[in-house]
Amino acid sequence: MTTGLPMGADPADDRAAAAPSTEPSSTAGPLSHRRRWQLGVVQSMGPPELIDLVPGYLDPDLLPVDLLRGAYRDALAEFGSAALSYGDNQGAVEFREVMASLVSPACGPEHVLSTAGTSHALHLIATGLADPGDVVLVEQTGYDLGRGILADCGLRLREVPTDDDGLDPAALRSSVLEARSGGQRVAFVLVTPTFHNPTGRVMSLERRRELIAVAHHLGVLVVEDDAYADLGLTEPTLRPPTLLEMAGFTGVIALRTFSKTLGPGLRLGCMVAEQSLVQRLVSHGYFVSGGAPNHTTSLAITRLISDGDYHRHLEWLRTRLRTRRDALLGALRDGLGTDPVLRFTTPAGGYFLWAWSRGDHRETDLLAAAARAGVAVAEGSRFGTTSAPSARLAYSFNSPSRLADAGARLAEALTLEQNR
Ligand SMILES: Cc1ncc(COP(=O)(O)O)c(C=O)c1O
Numbered sequence: 001m002t003t004g005l006p007m008g009a010d011p012a013d014d015r016a017a018a019a020p021s022t023e024p025s026s027t028a029g030p031l032s033h034r035r036r037w038q039l040g041v042v043q044s045m046g047p048p049e050l051i052d053l054v055p056g057y058l059d060p061d062l063l064p065v066d067l068l069r070g071a072y073r074d075a076l077a078e079f080g081s082a083a084l085s086y087g088d089n090q091g092a093v094e095f096r097e098v099m100a101s102l103v104s105p106a107c108g109p110e111h112v113l114s115t116a117g118t119s120h121a122l123h124l125i126a127t128g129l130a131d132p133g134d135v136v137l138v139e140q141t142g143y144d145l146g147r148g149i150l151a152d153c154g155l156r157l158r159e160v161p162t163d164d165d166g167l168d169p170a171a172l173r174s175s176v177l178e179a180r181s182g183g184q185r186v187a188f189v190l191v192t193p194t195f196h197n198p199t200g201r202v203m204s205l206e207r208r209r210e211l212i213a214v215a216h217h218l219g220v221l222v223v224e225d226d227a228y229a230d231l232g233l234t235e236p237t238l239r240p241p242t243l244l245e246m247a248g249f250t251g252v253i254a255l256r257t258f259s260k261t262l263g264p265g266l267r268l269g270c271m272v273a274e275q276s277l278v279q280r281l282v283s284h285g286y287f288v289s290g291g292a293p294n295h296t297t298s299l300a301i302t303r304l305i306s307d308g309d310y311h312r313h314l315e316w317l318r319t320r321l322r323t324r325r326d327a328l329l330g331a332l333r334d335g336l337g338t339d340p341v342l343r344f345t346t347p348a349g350g351y352f353l354w355a356w357s358r359g360d361h362r363e364t365d366l367l368a369a370a371a372r373a374g375v376a377v378a379e380g381s382r383f384g385t386t387s388a389p390s391a392r393l394a395y396s397f398n399s400p401s402r403l404a405d406a407g408a409r410l411a412e413a414l415t416l417e418q419n420r
Contacts, residue, residue: 034060050376051406053328053393056197056351061399062320063263064313068300071309075299087295089287090114090278091270095298098305099270103254104245111249113278116267116293118227118257122146122190125223125253125271126153128281130187135179137189137220139167141384143197146190146225155187159384166203167191169210176218188221188253194240195228198383198392199354200347202240212247222247224254228350230261230314233322250274258301260351261314268294268301321351327400328353328393328407335411341418342366342411344393351396356380356388359418363389366414373413375406 037060039045046052076083090096091114099114100107115121130136132154138147140162147157158179161171172189179186191211193203203211215222224243232239244254257269271281281287292298304310329346332355336342344355355377357366363379366389370377380390395403 046376050371050374051398051402051409052376053395053398053403053406054376054378055397056392056394057259057264057396059324059397059399062317062396067304067309067313068262068266071300071304072296074303074307075296078303079299083296083299085295086291087114087298089291090282091292092295092298092302094306095292095302096270098302099256099272102305103242103256103272106245106249107272110275111272111278113271113273113282114292114294114298115255115269115271117259117264117269118146118225118255119149120267120293121253121255121269121271122149122223122225123153124281124284124286125188126150126155128284129221129277130155131185134185134187136187137172137175137179139191139196139384141199141380141386141390142190143192143225144383147384150190156184160189164201165207166193166196166201167207167211169207169214172211172220173214173218176220186218186220188223189215190223190225191243192225192227193243194226195231195347195350196352197228197350198352198378198380200345200350200352201354202348205240205246208240208243208246212243212252216247216251220251222252224252226254227257227260229256231318231321231351232349233318233325234348244272253277261317262301262304262310266294266297266301268297321396323400324395324398324403325353328395328403331404331407332411335408336415341414351394353393353395354380354390355393356386356390357414358388361389361417363391365389365417366391369413369417370410373406373409375410377410 046054091112093109095114096109096112099112100109115124126149134155135158136150136155137160138157140159151157158175160175161168176186193208195202212222222243226242229239242254244252253271253273255269255271258266259269325347332342332344341359342355342357344353347353363381367377367379370391377391377393380386380392383392398406
């Protein structure tokens with residue numbers, strides 16, 4: 001993964017974005033400093049000379065340093081030494097209660113298992129509910145690093161065709177039947193129905209129903225990766241029901257993470273599922289030996305959620321992400337004109353805009369034009385099979401002014417290329 005510090009990002013962009021009227025200044029804000037944002041501390045960094053639209057995470061100015069500082073202080077004051085103990089194997093009940101309430105009123109703490117984020121949850125499911133050699137069905141274009149985790153656990157990945165509405169239920173059915181007729185066990189199907197990575201799309205209610213019906217009929221477990229679910233950008237905030245809720249809490253495991261809303265360094269999330277699956281997974285030696293992962297952090301986040309600060313922070317963050325999305329979209333639209341050589345989605349939430357070329361460009365041409373424009377984008381083929389030369393453009397990692405600049409430069413470079 002390449003990551004670049006958005007050099008020259010302008011925090012004033014964020015101060016200019018409309019703040020929600022309920023926002024207390026102490027709960028969120030561009031309070032981070034960047035002195036230690038360097039290799040050896042953070043995972044990786046991209047080329048500083050490019051505007052980097054590759055990273056699928058937040059601009060350092062959007063990471064709520066002071067909010068977390070207060071949350072850890074409050075959790076330590078409230079829980080004292082219990083915050084530093086091994087935590088309850090399944091996760092502290094206070095954390096599981098607030099997580100259940102975030103998911104659905106019909107969900108209780110018994111349905112929640114604390115995890116160190118979605119990567120951990122995928123590893124846990126791949127090792128606890130599947131055997132090496134089993135088939136996992138994945139979206140034709142989907143989160144590449146998640147696939148890597150499953151493949152490293154010895155699972156065989158099989159892409160299922162998708163369309164503008166996400167995974168095709170008829171194709172899911174034939175993939176399951178085909179795998180089974182070849183003597184293979186299908187362990188689960190992995191989907192991201194809401195604010196998809198990389199396409200930004202949201203699966204319709206009708207498609208969700210069809211998908212659940214096929215999976216239930218065939219007895220295939222669905223793993224629902226809901227990493228961006230809290231980041232709806234339309235007003236009123238779009239938050240489609242989860243597959244988990246629609247399926248009546250059976251046959252679906254939903255995965256939640258705070259990586260996209262608070263910060264990936266927290267390594268905290270949870271899975272929500274029927275109790276029997278939670279109990280099967282929590283008996284894993286990992287939990288028995290170490291208790292729930294990141295217990296202290298989970299208590300800090302519990303305070304944020306129960307005090308209402310998490311929801312205020314989400315309002316603040318959505319405003320910033322919307323400004324960023326619109327800056328990139330606006331510049332691309334203005335620059336590409338009425339018969340654009342590049343088409344792109346208008347994401348209703350999440351971090352990503354998916355762009356594809358209409359001309360006879362190859363993906364390498366698209367990437368080369370972007371590089372000439374001084375912009376780095378993630379190549380579409382990284383995410384699986386694509387139907388046209390494509391790229392993912394993240395609007396989460398740069399300031400609005402940098403994104404507007406990136407959009408204008410990309411549009412100009414591609415138009416020039418087309419007219420050559
Ligand atoms: C769809 C999706 N799932 C999971 C993750 C990783 O989540 P976590 O940081 O909780 O491991 C990402 C991060 O890019 C993602 O885009």
